[in-house]
Structures are given as C-alpha cells and as structure tokens.
Amino acid sequence: MAMRGWLRRKKTSVKDRISHSGAPIHVREISERLDDNIAELNAIFTLTPDLVIRTFDSRHAGGKVTLVYLTGLVDKNSINNNVLRPLLSHREGESSSIFDVLSVGKVTVVYDFQTVENDILKGSSVLFIEGRKEALVVETNGWPQRALEDPQLEASLKGAHQGFVETDSQNIALIRRYIPNRELKIKELWIGERGGIKLSIMYLADVVNPEVLQELEDRLGRIKVDSILNTGELEEYIEDNPYSPFPQFITTERPDTTASHLLQGKIAVIVDRSPSVMIAPVSFASFFQNVDDYSIRWPVASFIRLLRYLAFIVATFLPAIYIALISFNYEVIPLDLILSIGESREKVPFPPLLEALLMELTLEMLRESGIRLPAPIGQTVGIVGGIVIGQAVVQAGIVSNIMVIVVAFTAIASFIIPNYDMSSAVRLIRFAMMVLAAMFGIVGIVVGLMALIGHLISLQSLGVPYGSPLAPVRFSDWKDLFVRLPLWKMLERPTGARTVQEKRQGDNQPEGDAK
Numbered sequence: 001m002a003m004r005g006w007l008r009r010k011k012t013s014v015k016d017r018i019s020h021s022g023a024p025i026h027v028r029e030i031s032e033r034l035d036d037n038i039a040e041l042n043a044i045f046t047l048t049p050d051l052v053i054r055t056f057d058s059r060h061a062g063g064k065v066t067l068v069y070l071t072g073l074v075d076k077n078s079i080n081n082n083v084l085r086p087l088l089s090h091r092e093g094e095s096s097s098i099f100d101v102l103s104v105g106k107v108t109v110v111y112d113f114q115t116v117e118n119d120i121l122k123g124s125s126v127l128f129i130e131g132r133k134e135a136l137v138v139e140t141n142g143w144p145q146r147a148l149e150d151p152q153l154e155a156s157l158k159g160a161h162q163g164f165v166e167t168d169s170q171n172i173a174l175i176r177r178y179i180p181n182r183e184l185k186i187k188e189l190w191i192g193e194r195g196g197i198k199l200s201i202m203y204l205a206d207v208v209n210p211e212v213l214q215e216l217e218d219r220l221g222r223i224k225v226d227s228i229l230n231t232g233e234l235e236e237y238i239e240d241n242p243y244s245p246f247p248q249f250i251t252t253e254r255p256d257t258t259a260s261h262l263l264q265g266k267i268a269v270i271v272d273r274s275p276s277v278m279i280a281p282v283s284f285a286s287f288f289q290n291v292d293d294y295s296i297r298w299p300v301a302s303f304i305r306l307l308r309y310l311a312f313i314v315a316t317f318l319p320a321i322y323i324a325l326i327s328f329n330y331e332v333i334p335l336d337l338i339l340s341i342g343e344s345r346e347k348v349p350f351p352p353l354l355e356a357l358l359m360e361l362t363l364e365m366l367r368e369s370g371i372r373l374p375a376p377i378g379q380t381v382g383i384v385g386g387i388v389i390g391q392a393v394v395q396a397g398i399v400s401n402i403m404v405i406v407v408a409f410t411a412i413a414s415f416i417i418p419n420y421d422m423s424s425a426v427r428l429i430r431f432a433m434m435v436l437a438a439m440f441g442i443v444g445i446v447v448g449l450m451a452l453i454g455h456l457i458s459l460q461s462l463g464v465p466y467g468s469p470l471a472p473v474r475f476s477d478w479k480d481l482f483v484r485l486p487l488w489k490m491l492e493r494p495t496g497a498r499t500v501q502e503k504r505q506g507d508n509q510p511e512g513d514a515k
Contacts, residue, residue, distance in 0.1 A: 028040060028112065028113045029111055029112050029113070029133065030110075030111055030112065030113065030116070030128070030132075030133050030134055030135050031133065032130075032131055032132065032133050033130070034055065034064055034066050034128055034130050037066065037128045037135075038053060038055075038066060038128075040113055041053060041068060041113075041116075044113065044117055045117075045120075048070075050070050050071045050072050051068070051069075051070055051071075051120075052067075052068065052069055052070070052071050053066060053067075053068050054066065054067045054068075055067075056087075056088065058087040058088065058098070060086075060087055060097065060098045060100075060101050061087065061098050061127075061129045061130075062129075062131070063129070063130040063131060064129075064130040065087060065127055065128065065129055065130070066127070066128040067079075067083065067084070067125060067126075067127055068116075068120060068125065068126045068127075068128070069120065069124070069125040069126070069140065070120055070121070070123070072143065072144075073121075073122070073123035073141065073142070073143045074123055074124075074125055074140045074141065074142050075140050075141065075142025076142070077142075078104065078140045078142060079125060079140050081103075082102065082103045082104045082138075082140075083102060083104065083125060083127075083138055083140065086101040086102060086103060087101060087102075098127075098129070098136070102136075102138060104138050104139055104140065105139055106138075106139040107136055107137065107138055107139070108136070108137045109134050109135070109136060109137075110126075110134065110135050110136075110137055111133065111134050111135075115137075116135055116137070118196065119137045122141070123140070123141035123142065123143055124137050124138060124139055124140060124141065125137075125138045125140045126138070143167075145165065145166070145167055145170075146165055146166070147165075148162045148163065148165060148170075148174075149162075149163055150162075150163060151163035151164075151253035151254050152253070153253060153420050154252060154253055154254050154257070154290075154291075154418070156254070156290075156291055156292055156295075157292055157295075158292055158295035158296065159254070159256055159291040159292060159295060160254070160255065160256045162174060162255060163253040163254060163255075163275065164253050164254075164255065164275045164276060164277060165275055166272075166273050166274065166275050167272070167273075168198060168200055168270050168271070168272040168273075171255070171270050171277065172186065172200060172202070172270060174255035175202065175255050175258055175259055175262070175268070177255070178255060178256060178258075178259035179204070179259050179262060179263070181204070183204050183205045183206045183207070184202065184203075184204055184205075184262070185202070185203055185204075185205045186200050186201065186202050187200070187201040187217070188200050188201075189201070189217075189220060189221070191220065191223050191225065191227075191228055192225060192226055192227035192228055193224075193225075193226055193227075194226040194227055195226060195227030195229075196227070197227060197228045197271065197272055197273060198272040199220060199228075199234075199269055199270070199271055199272070200269070200270040200272075201213075201216065201217065201220075201267060201268075201269055202262065202267070202268040202269075202270060203262065203266075203267045203268070204262055204263070204265065206500065206501055207263075207265045207493070207499050207500060207501045208265055208266075208267060208497075208499065208500065209265065209497065209498040209499060209500060210500070211463075211498075212267070212280075212281060212462050212463065212464065212497070212498060213267060215462050215463055216238070216267055216269070216280060216462055219237075219238040219462075220238060220269075223237045223238070225237070228271065229273070229274075230271065230273075230274045230276075231251050231269075231271045231274045231276045231277070231278050232251065234269070234271060234278060235247075235248070235249050235251070235278060239461075240459065240460045240461060240462070240463070241459055241460075244455065244459060245425040245428045245429060246284070246422070246425050246455075246456070246459065246466075247287070247419070247421035247422060247425065248282070248459065248460075248461045248466065249278050249279060249280050249282060249461065250278070250279040250280075250282050250286060250287065250419070250421075251276040251277065251278055251279070251421065252276060252277055252279060253275060253276050253277075254291060256291055257291050258277050258279065260291065260294075261279045263493075263504065264493050264494055264497055264499070264504075265493050265494070265497040265498075265499030265500075265501070266279055266280065266281065266282070266497050267279070267280050267281075280461060280462050281461035281462040281463070281464035281496075281497060282461050282466075283461070283464070283465070283466055283467065283468045283469070283496050284456055284459075284466055284467055284470075285468075285469070285470075285481055287417070287418070287419040287421070287422040288305060288308045288309060288312070288417070288418065288419075288422075289305070289418075289480070290418045293305060293484050294484070294487065298484050298485060298486050298487075301484040302482075302483035302484050302485075305482065305483060305484060306482060306483065307416060308416055308417060308418065309482060310413075311412075311413035311414070311416035311417055312413075312417060312422075312426060314409060314410065314413035315410055315413040315414040315417070315423075315426045315427075315430065316426050316429055316430055316433060316452075317430075317433055317445060317449075318406055318409060318410050318413070319356045319360065319406055319407070319410055319430060319433075319434050320430070320433035320434045320436065320437035320444075320445050320448070321437070321442075321445065322352065322356065322402070322403070322406045323352045323353055323356055323434055323437040323438050324437040324438075324441045324442050324444070324445055325442075326341065326345075326352045327351070327352050327353070327437070327438060327441065328440075328441030328442065329441050329442050340402075341400070341402050344400040344401045344402050345400045345402070347397035348397060348398065348399060348400050349397070349398075350398070350399075351438075352403075352438070353434060353435070353437075353438035355398075355399050355400070355403050356403060356406075356407075356434055357431075357434065358393075358398070358399065359393075359399055359403055359404065359407040360407060360410075360430070360431070360434075362389060363386075363407055363410075363411055364427065366381065366382055366385045366386060366389075367382070367411075369381055369382075369385075370382035390404050390408075410430070414426055414427060429452065432448065433445060433448050436448045456471075457471040464496060464497065464498060465496065468495075468496035469481060469494070469495070469496060474495050474496065476492060476495060477494050477495055477496060480494070488505075488510065490504070490505070491503065491504070491505055492504060
C-alpha cells in the first residue's frame with residue numbers, strides 16, 4: 001500500500017513535456033516544503049550569482065515565505081515597496097490575505113518549476129509559501145531600458161521625433177497613442193526554446209483581412225528555433241521568396257509610420273527586445289512612401305516621390321548604361337561627348353566593366369566603413385576618403401573622370417530611396433546589370449530589365465501581390481502611387497491589402513474646390 005501511494009504521488013507531481021526537438025522535458029511540481037523548493041531552484045540556476053533567494057516570516061502568509069528573483073531583471077523599488085514592505089508589516093485590523101497586501105499590477109498562481117523558471121528569466125519575482133504546493137508570480141519587471149530617441153534610419157522633418165525602443169510594452173503604448181480605438185487588437189505568442197521571445201501581432205479587427213492575418217499566424221507558428229534576436233531574423237523565416245533581393249516586409253522604427261500602415265489595413269508584428277516593427281503585407285510602392293509625404297503640400301510631395309522613382313532607375317541602371325555605351329553602342333553617343341570621353345579614357349588601362357567594378361566596390365567599402373565607425377569619424381572617412389581616392393585614381397590614370405561622375409550620381413541616387421532595405425537591394429542588382437551590359441550591351445540591359453519586372457510581378461507578401469497596384473492594375477490606388485493626390489481625394493483604403501472595410505473617410509472636399 002505504501003509503495004502504491006508513493007507511485008500515485010509521483011504520478012501527480014511529475015509531468016513530461018515535449019520540446020520542439022522531440023525530447024521530453026522533465027518538469028517538477030512545486031513542493032509544500034520550502035527547503036525542497038530552494039534545493040530545486042539551486043539545481044536549476046547553477047552558476048547564477050545574480051539569483052536572489054530570500055526567506056522571511058510573514059503573518060499574511062501564515063509562516064515562512066521565500067522570495068526569488070534575478071537582480072538585474074527586476075525593479076528593486078517595486079520589490080521593496082510593493083512586495084517586501086507589505087509582507088513584513090502588519091497592522092491591527094488589516095486583511096491577512098497575501099493577495100490583498102501585494103500592491104503590484106499582476107499576480108498569478110503557478111504549480112510547476114518549468115513555469116517558475118520561465119517567469120524568473122523574464123524578470124518576474126516568485127513567492128514560495130511554506131505549506132502550499134503553489135507559487136505566486138509577481139510582475140516586477142525592471143530590466144535596463146533606454147530613453148525614447150529620434151529614429152536613426154528614418155529621419156523626418158515634420159513627423160514625430162520618437163522612435164521605438166527595445167521593450168515591447170513601450171512600443172505598444174506608442175502605437176496606442178496614435179490609434180486609441182477598441183478595434184486595435186493584439187495577439188501574443190512566444191517563439192524560441194532557449195531564449196523565448198514574445199511577439200505581439202497588432203491589427204485593426206474591423207479592417208484587416210482575416211485570411212491574411214491567419215496566414216501570418218500560421219507562418220509564425222511553424223517557426224521552431226532556439227531564439228529570435230531581431231526583426232530581420234523573423235522576416236527570413238516567414239517571407240514568401242527567400243532568394244529574392246527585394247525586401248518583402250517593411251521594418252520601421254517610427255510609431256507614426258506603423259499607425260499609418262495599421263489604418264490602411266496592414267498588420268504590425270512587434271518583437272520584444274527589438275527597436276523595429278515589421279509591417280505586412282506590403283507592395284513595391286510602399287518602399288517609396290515616407291511619413292513626410294503626408295505632412296507637406298501634395299504637389300511638393302508628388303515631385304519628391306517622382307524623384308525617388310527616378311533615383312531607383314538611376315541607381316540601378318546608370319553604371320550599366322555607361323558600360324554598354326562605351327563597350328558596344330558608342331555610335332549613339334554625340335560626337336562631341338564621345339571625343340571628351342575618349343580623351344578622359346585615353347590613359348585608362350582597364351576595360352569599362354573592370355573600371356566600374358573598381359569604383360563601385362570602393363564606394364561600397366567607404367559606405368560600410370562609415371556606418372561601422374563612430375558617427376564623427378564615419379562622416380570624415382566618407383567625405384575625405386571619397387575626395388582623396390577619387391582624385392588619386394584619376395590622376396594615376398586608373399579610372400576616367402566620367403566614371404567618377406557616374407559613380408557619384410549613382411551613390412547620390414541610392415541615398416534618395418527612403419527605405420534602407422530597398423536601397424541595399426538596388427546596390428546588389430546594380431552589379432548584375434553591369435555584368436549583363438558588359439556581355440551584351442543595351443540588349444543585356446533590356447533583358448535584365450524584363451527579368452527584373454517579371455520577378456517583381458511574381459513576388460508576393462503574405463500571399464498579396466508585390467507589384468500591386470501596377471500588377472494587377474488597380475487604378476483606384478494610383479492616387480497614392482507615383483504622385484500623391486490631396487488627402488481628401490483618398491476616400492478608400494488601398495485594395496492591395498485586401499481589407500474588409502474599404503472606406504476610410506467621408507467626403508472632406510474643401511468648399512472652395514467644391515464650388
């Protein structure tokens with residue numbers, strides 16, 4: 001009978017869980033004895049000097065209590081004022097319930113050490129009570145955080161100067177300030193076996209397409225990894241075409257940009273510990289839109305947007321066109337210009353392709369070195385390096401003056417593209433176009449252009465056409481494509497996101513225009 005009773009207790013106190021690798025995870029339930037619980041904690045957190053285990057008597061708990069937390073992940077003021085002080089003090093007539101005296105926002109009851117371990121590693125404090133086979137998880141998170149700052153990659157002239165930080169709760173609060181609406185919903189899920197990370201899927205429930213939302217949730221649910229460290233890693237696991245150089249999601253550091261996409265019926269994925277938010281689904285045209293476009297007069301915004309598309313063409317094809325004209329199709333160059341080019345290239349010993357590759361690779365190295373170095377030094381290296389190297393290679397007869405001008409125009413054009421990921425894709429495609437131009441001339445560039453257009457049309461973002469509203473053609477969305485028409489003319493949301501609620505505003509036509 002004693003053996004049978006022991007087996008019964010063993011069966012209720014031990015659980016087996018299965019990890020993503022298929023191996024069982026041995027989980028112990030919390031014991032009634034504090035000494036056993038402390039021994040289990042010491043076995044779990046070996047070589048963990050920042051683990052605090054404090055045992056004391058509390059009349060509210062009816063005996064001994066053990067408080068456990070990681071000192072670097074908690075708010076010590078919250079522990080002292082909201083946990084320790086209420087539990088250690090007792091006044092006549094005061095409630096003796098431990099739940100009544102804990103003055104923190106959230107207290108949950110747990111029954112096994114697997115949950116206790118996860119909560120401690122997330123910054124919570126855990127209370128073990130003598131005689132109870134349960135523990136109280138107290139929300140006392142207080143890890144190191146940085147203050148809100150101006151976004152580094154997405155500067156704005158008239159927009160807000162607050163960017164996301166590495167804490168998801170603060171990022172959610174920033175977005176809620178822009179959309180204080182009950183239809184703004186958040187779904188939470190955890191990814192990662194070793195370093196579990198919380199993802200928050202944010203959307204407008206009455207606007208978003210439920211099929212697109214379900215597709216995103218399914219893709220996120222299929223991720224089985226140790227941990228996700230940043231938003232860029234998350235993109236690679238769920239994108240439609242992993243071999244495309246083009247970004248299929250937008251990552252932004254701006255809460256106002258995120259709110260704008262949410263109002264269009266898109267979905268935002270907030271990754272804890274990452275200062276950027278992922279937006280899906282997106283189209284090719286989304287990468288040429290900027291928050292400042294809607295803060296300035298629409299004719300000026302339209303001109304700037306057309307300039308961005310022109311910059312995309314220049315940054316992609318200008319070096320290739322130079323190589324094709326010099327190597328194959330020089331007969332189309334005016335006579336005066338070809339004489340000037342010939343005089344410039346008279347002492348250059350390299351063919352146009354090698355000359356262009358040399359300058360482009362030098363430019364890329366200068367760009368990367370400027371990014372990695374501290375800001376004052378990086379700017380100096382970029383400016384001085386470009387001037388000194390450009391002047392030296394021309395005087396040495398390694399490259400021509402025309403080639404330096406072409407590379408300079410290309411670099412300036414790539415900086416105009418507002419999205420860094422799209423700008424990086426253009427930098428990569430440019431080399432492929434240069435090789436095609438060196439092999440086949442203008443014909444090679446045309447073939448490369450056709451392949452590029454075909455690839456863009458075939459791409460999808462969460463199953464939504466990447467080329468929309470150009471392919472498939474949706475003329476209603478052209479009001480905010482190459483040009484930006486007045487805001488009061490955009491009565492409907494973009495159809496590319498397949499929103500449920502298409503209408504986004506009433507008739508706001510100005511009286512003067514109506515007359």
